[in-house]
Amino acid sequence: MSHQIYQILHILGILMVFLGYGALLGRALAGSDCPRLKKMGSITSGIGLLLILVAGFGLIAKLGYSYGETWIWIKLAVWVALGGMIAAINRKPCCASKIWWILLALGTIAIAAVYWFRFL
Numbered sequence: 001m002s003h004q005i006y007q008i009l010h011i012l013g014i015l016m017v018f019l020g021y022g023a024l025l026g027r028a029l030a031g032s033d034c035p036r037l038k039k040m041g042s043i044t045s046g047i048g049l050l051l052i053l054v055a056g057f058g059l060i061a062k063l064g065y066s067y068g069e070t071w072i073w074i075k076l077a078v079w080v081a082l083g084g085m086i087a088a089i090n091r092k093p094c095c096a097s098k099i100w101w102i103l104l105a106l107g108t109i110a111i112a113a114v115y116w117f118r119f120l
């Protein structure tokens with residue numbers, strides 16, 4: 001598979017995580033217990049996390065990056081934190097508005113890692 005396909009899948013994964021988590025947080029903020037929204041949000045974010053990981057490692061292999069590079073470890077840490085957020089969203093609906101901004105901060109760190117930190 002070409003690295004362009006991995007790049008497309010990687011970014012699609014990011015879109016799916018933020019769409020899914022956005023839906024779950026909207027559900028929490030609205031005080032709704034809509035099961036369909038919970039299912040859509042959980043499945044979409046779950047598939048998104050998998051796509052980010054698989055395509056991310058595909059990009060490492062295709063573009064010849066080494067696993068020792070700090071920016072890649074930063075992104076892996078962000079990915080783990082993003083993955084853990086589903087528990088916070090489901091268990092702490094009262095903190096939905098805080099989680100909203102934490103998610104955006106995590107995304108910003110990952111993007112800064114790829115467009116800035118790796119060139120430092």
Ligand code: HEM
Pocket residue numbers: 007010014052053055056057059060063065072075076078079082106107110111114
């Ligand atoms: C498992 C964790 C991750 C790994 C191993 C990983 C790995 C990579 C690699 C190797 C690249 C290619 C860099 C290049 O084009 O030279 C990349 C690009 C990118 N990653 Fe990740 N990434 C991970 C998680 C994330 C997360 C969580 C986000 C954002 C929320 C993210 C956002 C991006 C963006 C925006 C690009 C640039 C795409 C481009 O301009 O081609 N990544 N990632």
